[in-house]
Amino acid sequence: MHLGLSNKVLASIFHLEDKRSVSRVIHSVRKAMMSDFVQHYLGFHHINRQTVIDHHTTAIAKELLLYTPNQLALVIDSTYLYVQKSTNNEFQRRSYSLHKHRNLVKVSGESDLFSSKYNKFSSFLL
Numbered sequence: 759m760h761l762g763l764s765n766k767v768l769a770s771i772f773h774l775e776d777k778r779s780v781s782r783v784i785h786s787v788r789k790a791m792m793s794d795f796v797q798h799y800l801g802f803h804h805i806n807r808q809t810v811i812d813h814h815t816t817a818i819a820k821e822l823l824l825y826t827p828n829q830l831a832l833v834i835d836s837t838y839l840y841v842q843k844s845t846n847n848e849f850q851r852r853s854y855s856l857h858k859h860r861n862l863v864k865v866s867g868e869s870d871l872f873s874s875k876y877n878k879f880s881s882f883l884l
Contacts, residue, residue, distance in 0.1 A: 762845070765778075765781055768780045815830065815831065819831050835866065838858070838862040838863070841861045841863050
Protein backbone atom coordinates (compact mmCIF):
# COMPACT_ATOMS: atom_id res chain seq x y z
CA MET A 759 0.00 0.00 0.00
CA HIS A 760 2.87 2.38 0.70
CA LEU A 761 3.93 2.17 -2.94
CA GLY A 762 0.96 4.25 -4.04
CA LEU A 763 -0.22 1.75 -6.63
CA SER A 764 -3.59 2.39 -8.22
CA ASN A 765 -6.53 0.14 -7.42
CA LYS A 766 -6.51 -1.10 -11.01
CA VAL A 767 -2.91 -2.29 -10.68
CA LEU A 768 -3.65 -3.87 -7.28
CA ALA A 769 -6.65 -5.68 -8.77
CA SER A 770 -4.46 -7.26 -11.44
CA ILE A 771 -1.71 -8.18 -8.95
CA PHE A 772 -4.12 -9.89 -6.53
CA HIS A 773 -6.36 -11.34 -9.27
CA LEU A 774 -9.46 -9.43 -8.19
CA GLU A 775 -12.37 -8.62 -10.49
CA ASP A 776 -12.05 -4.85 -10.61
CA LYS A 777 -10.82 -1.80 -8.73
CA ARG A 778 -14.03 -1.62 -6.67
CA SER A 779 -13.16 -5.01 -5.16
CA VAL A 780 -9.78 -3.61 -4.12
CA SER A 781 -11.49 -0.63 -2.56
CA ARG A 782 -13.83 -2.91 -0.57
CA VAL A 783 -10.92 -5.07 0.63
CA ILE A 784 -8.91 -2.01 1.72
CA HIS A 785 -11.95 -0.63 3.55
CA SER A 786 -12.52 -3.97 5.33
CA VAL A 787 -8.87 -4.27 6.37
CA ARG A 788 -8.79 -0.69 7.63
CA LYS A 789 -11.99 -1.19 9.60
CA ALA A 790 -10.71 -4.45 11.13
CA MET A 791 -7.37 -2.89 12.09
CA MET A 792 -9.05 0.11 13.71
CA SER A 793 -11.39 -2.06 15.78
CA ASP A 794 -9.10 -4.98 16.68
CA PHE A 795 -5.51 -3.74 16.57
CA VAL A 796 -5.14 0.02 17.00
CA GLN A 797 -7.25 0.31 20.17
CA HIS A 798 -5.35 -2.47 21.92
CA TYR A 799 -1.75 -1.90 20.85
CA LEU A 800 -1.19 1.71 19.70
CA GLY A 801 -1.46 5.08 21.41
CA PHE A 802 -1.84 5.87 25.07
CA HIS A 803 -5.36 4.46 25.41
CA HIS A 804 -4.20 0.83 25.58
CA ILE A 805 -2.18 1.35 28.76
CA ASN A 806 -2.78 3.41 31.87
CA ARG A 807 -0.38 5.73 33.67
CA GLN A 808 0.12 3.54 36.74
CA THR A 809 1.02 0.49 34.62
CA VAL A 810 3.70 2.52 32.83
CA ILE A 811 5.10 3.75 36.16
CA ASP A 812 5.06 0.28 37.76
CA HIS A 813 6.18 -1.92 34.86
CA HIS A 814 7.84 0.23 32.19
CA THR A 815 10.03 2.71 34.07
CA THR A 816 13.47 1.46 35.11
CA ALA A 817 15.28 2.23 38.32
CA ILE A 818 17.83 4.33 36.40
CA ALA A 819 15.13 6.60 34.95
CA LYS A 820 13.48 6.90 38.36
CA GLU A 821 16.76 7.76 40.07
CA LEU A 822 18.03 10.25 37.49
CA LEU A 823 14.89 12.06 36.41
CA LEU A 824 12.04 11.71 38.89
CA TYR A 825 11.52 13.50 42.19
CA THR A 826 8.57 11.53 43.54
CA PRO A 827 7.70 7.84 43.09
CA ASN A 828 4.45 8.59 41.25
CA GLN A 829 6.04 10.67 38.47
CA LEU A 830 6.42 9.54 34.87
CA ALA A 831 9.21 10.47 32.44
CA LEU A 832 8.24 10.73 28.76
CA VAL A 833 10.36 11.44 25.70
CA ILE A 834 8.68 13.26 22.80
CA ASP A 835 10.73 13.60 19.63
CA SER A 836 9.88 14.90 16.17
CA THR A 837 11.69 14.69 12.88
CA TYR A 838 11.09 15.43 9.22
CA LEU A 839 11.03 12.63 6.67
CA TYR A 840 11.66 13.23 2.99
CA VAL A 841 8.87 11.98 0.73
CA GLN A 842 8.96 11.60 -3.02
CA LYS A 843 6.85 13.83 -5.20
CA SER A 844 3.26 12.75 -5.14
CA THR A 845 0.76 12.64 -7.96
CA ASN A 846 -1.77 14.04 -5.49
CA ASN A 847 -1.45 17.80 -6.04
CA GLU A 848 -3.00 18.77 -2.70
CA PHE A 849 -0.56 16.58 -0.77
CA GLN A 850 2.29 17.90 -2.93
CA ARG A 851 1.47 21.49 -1.96
CA ARG A 852 0.92 20.72 1.73
CA SER A 853 4.11 18.70 2.17
CA TYR A 854 6.45 21.12 0.39
CA SER A 855 8.83 22.95 2.74
CA LEU A 856 9.75 26.45 1.57
CA HIS A 857 12.65 26.45 4.02
CA LYS A 858 14.19 23.13 2.91
CA HIS A 859 12.98 23.28 -0.73
CA ARG A 860 11.71 19.70 -0.74
CA ASN A 861 8.69 17.62 0.26
CA LEU A 862 8.78 16.69 3.94
CA VAL A 863 6.40 15.08 6.42
CA LYS A 864 6.81 15.72 10.15
CA VAL A 865 6.42 12.66 12.36
CA SER A 866 6.45 12.53 16.13
CA GLY A 867 7.04 9.69 18.55
CA GLU A 868 6.32 9.46 22.26
CA SER A 869 7.80 6.91 24.63
CA ASP A 870 8.44 6.33 28.27
CA LEU A 871 12.12 6.68 29.09
CA PHE A 872 14.38 3.59 29.43
CA SER A 873 11.35 1.35 29.50
CA SER A 874 12.23 -1.88 27.77
CA LYS A 875 14.58 -4.61 28.91
CA TYR A 876 15.16 -5.44 25.23
CA ASN A 877 15.75 -1.92 23.93
CA LYS A 878 17.74 -0.07 26.56
CA PHE A 879 17.06 3.41 25.15
CA SER A 880 13.28 3.36 24.97
CA SER A 881 10.26 1.42 23.87
CA PHE A 882 7.73 3.31 21.78
CA LEU A 883 4.12 3.32 22.90
CA LEU A 884 3.04 4.82 19.61
